[in-house]
Amino acid sequence: MIPAGGVGTRLWPLSRANAPKFLHDLTGSGTTLIRGTYERMAPLTGERVMVVTGEVHRDAVLRQIPELDDHDLVLEPSPKDSAAAIGLAAAILARRDPQIIMGSFAADQVIAPVGAFQEAVREAAATAATGKIVTIGITPTYPSTGFGYIRRGAKLEIDGAPSARQVERFVEKPGEETAQQYVDSGEYLWNAGMFVAPVSLILEHLRRAEPELHAGLTEIAEAWEAEDRTAEEVMARLWPSLKKTAIDYAVAEPAADAGDVAVVPGDFTWDDVGDFAAIARLNPAEHEDEMTVLGDQARVYSDQSSGVVVCDTRRVVALIGVQDIVVVDTDDALLVTTTDHAQAVKQAVEALREKGDSDVL
Amino acid sequence: MIPAGGVGTRLWPLSRANAPKFLHDLTGSGTTLIRGTYERMAPLTGERVMVVTGEVHRDAVLRQIPELDDHDLVLEPSPKDSAAAIGLAAAILARRDPQIIMGSFAADQVIAPVGAFQEAVREAAATAATGKIVTIGITPTYPSTGFGYIRRGAKLEIDGAPSARQVERFVEKPGEETAQQYVDSGEYLWNAGMFVAPVSLILEHLRRAEPELHAGLTEIAEAWEAEDRTAEEVMARLWPSLKKTAIDYAVAEPAADAGDVAVVPGDFTWDDVGDFAAIARLNPAEHEDEMTVLGDQARVYSDQSSGVVVCDTRRVVALIGVQDIVVVDTDDALLVTTTDHAQAVKQAVEALREKGDSDVL
Known part of the structure; x- marks a missing residue:
């Protein structure tokens, strides 16, 4: 089961x-x-x-x-x-x-x-x-x-x-x-x-x-x-x-x-893929100075950047000079953080709920 | 004139x-x-x-x-x-x-x-x-x-x-x-x-x-x-x-x-507002550890972050643990960079043109 x-x-x-x-x-x-x-x-x-x-x-x-x-x-x-x-x-x-x-x-x-x-x-x-x-x-x-x-x-x-x-x-x-x-x-x-x-x-x-x-x-x-x-x-x-x-x-x-x-x-x-740091870990980029890109329709430009970008839209995402970055692009919400701060996403969600932004949770 | x-x-x-x-x-x-x-x-x-x-x-x-x-x-x-x-x-x-x-x-x-x-x-x-x-x-x-x-x-x-x-x-x-x-x-x-x-x-x-x-x-x-x-x-x-x-x-x-x-x-x-570093400079955040937010309808959550976010959409933008960051959120394209790399945006645009992504330029 x-x-x-x-x-x-x-x-x-x-x-x-x-x-x-x-x-x-x-x-x-x-x-x-x-x-x-x-x-x-x-x-x-x-x-x-x-x-x-x-x-x-x-x-x-x-x-x-x-x-x-x-x-x-x-x-x-x-x-x-x-x-x-x-x-x-x-x-x-x-x-x-x-x-x-x-x-x-x-x-x-x-x-x-x-x-x-x-x-x-x-x-x-x-x-x-x-x-x-x-x-x-x-x-x-x-x-x-x-x-x-x-x-x-x-x-x-x-x-x-x-x-x-x-x-x-x-x-x-x-x-x-x-x-x-x-x-x-x-x-x-x-x-x-x-x-x-x-x-x-x-x-x-x-x-x-x-x-x-x-x-x-x-x-x-x-x-x-x-x-x-x-x-x-x-x-x-x-x-x-x-x-x-x-x-x-x-x-x-x-x-x-x-x-x-x-x-x-x-x-x-x-x-158990607990956070975006896990996603970066499970999807290593091929080269050190490179982004991991997830998303069937991703259109990503990356320059001097590393980390992971998750594309849930068709938007072009350009990343320049950002290290260990986590970018998650969805229709109604965007997250920008780093792999080191992946655990803090939970608090963000709680704060958004308190602010009344539950429509995107 | x-x-x-x-x-x-x-x-x-x-x-x-x-x-x-x-x-x-x-x-x-x-x-x-x-x-x-x-x-x-x-x-x-x-x-x-x-x-x-x-x-x-x-x-x-x-x-x-x-x-x-x-x-x-x-x-x-x-x-x-x-x-x-x-x-x-x-x-x-x-x-x-x-x-x-x-x-x-x-x-x-x-x-x-x-x-x-x-x-x-x-x-x-x-x-x-x-x-x-x-x-x-x-x-x-x-x-x-x-x-x-x-x-x-x-x-x-x-x-x-x-x-x-x-x-x-x-x-x-x-x-x-x-x-x-x-x-x-x-x-x-x-x-x-x-x-x-x-x-x-x-x-x-x-x-x-x-x-x-x-x-x-x-x-x-x-x-x-x-x-x-x-x-x-x-x-x-x-x-x-x-x-x-x-x-x-x-x-x-x-x-x-x-x-x-x-x-x-x-x-x-x-x-002459040449780049996003200029925008950050011209729109200083009130406190040091704070984001400058531009956009009438911005919905921004910021935690341990500094820099500038420009919202051209109604999307919620969550920023966690990113310093001197530049985030520009538009309907069909997203930029994530830092104030130090603001000049490199020009090369990104050139690269996107060469890649055939002119629809977002």
């Missing part, structure tokens, strides 16, 4: 409420992130793919994944964080077959090479089949303070999953010093939010930690799978009252404490 | 072939440069104002100066440099009255305070009445290598023009060292291309230096002033063959050599 939520505020004005991050091609691959996610999964899952996304994105998601059956496109009336989205998918699938092993892979991540990813998913599935919630942890390449970490434990001996290990615990985003210790120790992996697990085990932990949320999702799932077309009414009635919480708190961490979580290390590059 | 020519390439994409510099408000005054020029002159000249501009700018100029009589709006079929434009104005005025003293003040200059300018023009007119071509030279405030200089000579003793002096010679744009010597000596003034002179004296020198150009302009002027409406036909026939040359070479320098040129120093600030 693919949870397709989150606006990607730090990618404004490209990413916005009605055109979130996962609907964009941020890697110059010619493919949107959600389509890339689908294509990465399809060789493993065939047509058994479910997407959970906001109601407003229904048409856009179907344009990206026309293969999706209506029954496998779950539409949230409003954002409720990951526990509700993933829990609902688990509840629906459990009604189809309680034995199902589900993988959850967010719609807005960039992964390469695909082969290494698929191998990790296969190991995770084999491990999940022994009754584990299995995260795929990323081998850290630098001491990031922007990700949570997974402390790995003892090696598990599972057929088809030679690298699977027990998870000792999840840890929150660390400070710089702690992050460095984590990386040096070799005992920690980045928590990329990817996991494979029996739906029954997910639901069991959800029921224990968040019984009301579990009950609500179960009722919605029953209506979803019923033939009597009451799903819309039930969703409209129950969804607004559901608790907003992350799957990490509602399932993963309590499950780890109970010894039910394993990890398979992923030796692939992984990026 | 107001010569209104020149695209202002370094001010692209604001200034362009069909919307040149003089049709913009570049000072945040609420007034276009050409209207500002007219209003600066009107208290001295009343309605006796002539504009020479390109045919394509006819309607735009009339919108800016509705006071203009059709007979005083001379339209060039193509750009022919300043000798043809100013020479034609002189030839037309000479047919109206050979005694006329004409002042020539380009449409795209910024001058303050107006009182000091008008006082200099009055002195220049009094000096011109004694049979001189009188330039108004600007007292240099720094050793500019971007302007030509005027070497002043002996003081003239003229009623109503206490500061008038003979001009020894004009000198081309100097190197840095020479410019510094000029400024230190106190003997040099910037050549701002402003002058006041009897039309007969202008034409006399033009006839000597460029007899063919003089003959062509005389014939056009005759047709212009005739009642038989042949002006258009004569203009179309003669104009294309006229020599392209600057008034400096065709009149001012030979006249100086002949001892016919005087100078009145102008103790006012003067800027």
Whole structure:
């Protein structure tokens, strides 16, 4: 299942409420992130793919994944964080077959090479089949303070999953010093939010930690799978009252404490494309003193400049003497910043909302 | 007379072939440069104002100066440099009255305070009445290598023009060292291309230096002033063959050599708004770490940024962590550069022309 939520505020004005991050091609691959996610999964899952996304994105998601059956496109009336989205998918699938092993892979991540990813998913599935919630942890390449970490434990001996290990615990985003210790120790992996697990085990932990949320999702799932077309009414009635919480708190961490979580290390590059600095990183210019240009119809002139320009219009963009610049050109909003200030885009969006410029958010 | 020519390439994409510099408000005054020029002159000249501009700018100029009589709006079929434009104005005025003293003040200059300018023009007119071509030279405030200089000579003793002096010679744009010597000596003034002179004296020198150009302009002027409406036909026939040359070479320098040129120093600030660095200079932000914003409908968010943003659209522009930046946002083209690179805009325009992007030039 693919949870397709989150606006990607730090990618404004490209990413916005009605055109979130996962609907964009941020890697110059010619493919949107959600389509890339689908294509990465399809060789493993065939047509058994479910997407959970906001109601407003229904048409856009179907344009990206026309293969999706209506029954496998779950539409949230409003954002409720990951526990509700993933829990609902688990509840629906459990009604189809309680034995199902589900993988959850967010719609807005960039992964390469695909082969290494698929191998990790296969190991995770084999491990999940022994009754584990299995995260795929990323081998850290630098001491990031922007990700949570997974402390790995003892090696598990599972057929088809030679690298699977027990998870000792999840840890929150660390400070710089702690992050460095984590990386040096070799005992920690980045928590990329990817996991494979029996739906029954997910639901069991959800029921224990968040019984009301579990009950609500179960009722919605029953209506979803019923033939009597009451799903819309039930969703409209129950969804607004559901608790907003992350799957990490509602399932993963309590499950780890109970010894039910394993990890398979992923030796692939992984990026959640959090800001324009990530886009510059993922789309390196060929030469040092050069601009990275994204956009099918880009008309860019660059002189003595470096950085990234994202063209969502047909306008000519001329860049002269600007280093590490980030220019994002859209019909109704323009962003000019630098890769060093990419994180500050979030504050800009908040300030624009306060100023009453929500029409461009 | 107001010569209104020149695209202002370094001010692209604001200034362009069909919307040149003089049709913009570049000072945040609420007034276009050409209207500002007219209003600066009107208290001295009343309605006796002539504009020479390109045919394509006819309607735009009339919108800016509705006071203009059709007979005083001379339209060039193509750009022919300043000798043809100013020479034609002189030839037309000479047919109206050979005694006329004409002042020539380009449409795209910024001058303050107006009182000091008008006082200099009055002195220049009094000096011109004694049979001189009188330039108004600007007292240099720094050793500019971007302007030509005027070497002043002996003081003239003229009623109503206490500061008038003979001009020894004009000198081309100097190197840095020479410019510094000029400024230190106190003997040099910037050549701002402003002058006041009897039309007969202008034409006399033009006839000597460029007899063919003089003959062509005389014939056009005759047709212009005739009642038989042949002006258009004569203009179309003669104009294309006229020599392209600057008034400096065709009149001012030979006249100086002949001892016919005087100078009145102008103790006012003067800027020809040559590039976006000039716009930043002319529109200082109130606080150091702040953006200068030009544009009636600007919607700008600025954080940790300085420089100038010119908004020719209603788009939201967000600037984060960019220093001394220049952003010019128009419907079909966007420029991002720094005040230090403002001169390089000219090369960008040339490169875009070569690339075939002339639609935005």
